[in-house]
Amino acid sequence: MAKHYSLLELNRLVREAIEDSLPMEYWVEAELSECRESRGHCYMELIQKDEQSATPIAKASAKCWANKWLTIRPYFERTTGQNLHAGMKVLLQVYPQFHEAYGFSWIVSDIDPTYTLGDMARKRQEIINTLKAEGVFDLQKELKFPMFCQRIAVISSETAAGYGDFCNQLADNPYGFKFETQLFPAIMQGEGVEESIINALEHIYNGQYFDCVVIIRGGGGTADLSGFDTLALAENVANFPIPIITGIGHDRDESVLDMVSHTRVKTPTAAASLLIDHLKSVLDALNDAQNRITYSTQQKLSTLNTQLSTLSETIPRLFSLVRTRQEAKLESFYTRIPMLLERRLTSENHRLQLIGEQLKGFDPTLLLARGYSITLHNGKTVRDPQQLQPGDEIETRLEKGIIKSIIA
Known part of the structure; x- marks a missing residue:
């Protein structure tokens, strides 16, 4: 009769074989199909897809124990600006582990964030190229802020500290400017960012008139910003008919959303300062125009007063000259009247004599x-x-x- 093994014995043989044949750590490229935390550990499902059909051709489970995860996670998120999530491509350092009770899995000892950054950059560049090919990449930049940009639509999380900071900054501006803001709540981190912001933009477009839109995310962590690097969201923002300001609150490379928006600032308070400064520049321009009009009017009045003064001095002299000339004409006329009358009388007497002679012929x-x-x-x-x-x-x-x- 052939020798038989208990399941535990057989699994121990498998473990020993794996440990003997795969004693090293290996760097492996994979895509995350699932990633979750539990009790400080990180559990991942790895997948590889066919490049042509995107059909899964390999799958495996991986675990990162808490003692490693507490170090790997912060470094990865600081470097990439995102947390690990489904759909992300990663480069993991792993070693095999087979447990008699729990089976086989890869144990993660390190994650290279530069690999993920490269993949993110590649995807972001693909989105940028698509937007430029569609001719919409710079559409927002061609829009102009209204002169009095005071009716603001805000897309943010209702409970975000950045939203409160933004509103307080506007309300407490040193110039006493009045702004009207309306919040359109949206998910600003994790899954659902893209759909939530697009829905908010649709409500703004179909609602009352606004001068601009502000998308702010202050108060949250810097990780998980992948929702701002999507083609659908970028197309909606690029084609929006009024200026959009983004204040997502991160210092890494610009997201695609930042690139296609009208103006990108780092924080919600910076977005508020931008609006205040814009209105201040309008006020300065109006004051400057008022001063120039006042100065021009004063100069014109001064010139007219000078002309009037000169004219008032000239009129009496001209009047005196005219009066002297007219008096001379009158005096000359009065002198000539007797002579003219004498000539006229002589002429009329002669005419009467002629008429008298003519009348005699008719007697x-x-x-x-x-x-x-x-x-x-x-x-x-x-x-x-x-x-x-x-x-x-x-x-x-x-x-x-x-x-x-x-x-x-």
Whole structure:
């Protein structure tokens, strides 16, 4: 009869074989399909996909015990600006472990953050290239802040300390400017960032009019910023019709969201300062315009007053000159009046003499003296014999007398 083993014995053989054949630590590239913490330990599910079909071709479990995880995690998050999450590609240093009761797993002794940074940079560059190819990468930069940018839509977590800091900074500005803010709550860390912010943007677009949008995330950790490096969110922000300010609150390389927004600042309070400074620049410009208008008006008034003063001094002199000329003309006219009257009287007397001579030629007595006679009927001159009727009495005047006759 063949020798048989208990399960424990067989598993011990497997463990010994693995420990003998794989005594070293190995660096392995993999994608995280799951990552969770429990009692200070980190449990991961590793996967490798076919590059063409994205079909899983290898799977394995991995564990990072608390004594290592407490050191690895902070360093990884500080370096990458993110925490480990599903879908992330990682480079792990592992060694094999087979436990008789719990089976096989890879034990993680280190994680290289530079590998993950390279993969993140590659994905981010792919998104950037896509946005540029679509022609939307710089659309936000072409927008201008309204002159009076005071109605602000805020996308943030309602409980985030950064949101309160932002509102307090606006309210307590040293110039007394008044701002109206409305919060559109959104998830700003972990899963759901992309969908939550896109939904908030849709509510802003479909709601009342705002001068700009501020996306702030102050108060949270610097890890897990992958939600701000997605194509869908970047496209929504790039195509938004009013300026968007991002104050996500991290010092690492810009996220894609920062790149496509109108203006990127580091913190929520910096976003508030930007809005205050913008309004202050508008106020300064208005004051400068007012001062220039006042100065220009004063200069114009001064010039007009000078002209008026000069004119007031000139008018009496001109008036005196005109009066002197007119008086001279009047005096000359008065001097000439008697002479003109004498000439006119002489001319009229001569004309009257001529008329008198002409009238003498029409004197009837002169005509009678020349041998002419005048026949009258009822006191009127008879010019046509047809005017007379038989029995009419006519009167003929001669130089020496009058002859009366009866028409037969």
